[in-house]
Amino acid sequence: ITSLFDEIPEISYIKPQGAFYLFCDFSKLGDSFEIAKRIIEEVNVAIIPGEGFGAPGFMRISYATSDERIREGVKRIAQWIKQK
Numbered sequence: 001i002t003s004l005f006d007e008i009p010e011i012s013y014i015k016p017q018g019a020f021y022l023f024c025d026f027s028k029l030g031d032s033f034e035i036a037k038r039i040i041e042e043v044n045v046a047i048i049p050g051e052g053f054g055a056p057g058f059m060r061i062s063y064a065t066s067d068e069r070i071r072e073g074v075k076r077i078a079q080w081i082k083q084k
Helices: 002-006 032-043 067-083
Strands: 012-014 021-025 058-062
Touching: 002 021, 002 067, 032 058, 032 067
Parallel strands: none
Antiparallel strands: 012 021, 021 058
């Protein structure tokens, strides 16, 4: 999953330490709650604001699913960012 996010220059991330979550820095794009709301509504991908996990400006993204679904979800997020 990290290699997919490496292709999105607007987003950086904290390298996972064994869990199946990735924390991505969306702070350059605006309010994390608004971003999460818009991404679920506009591209049907669920991501969680990091504030509840001590990481304001970040998004918690689960990758506990198939590689195909992960690739599709990251692709949709990347397209959403490009349209922003």
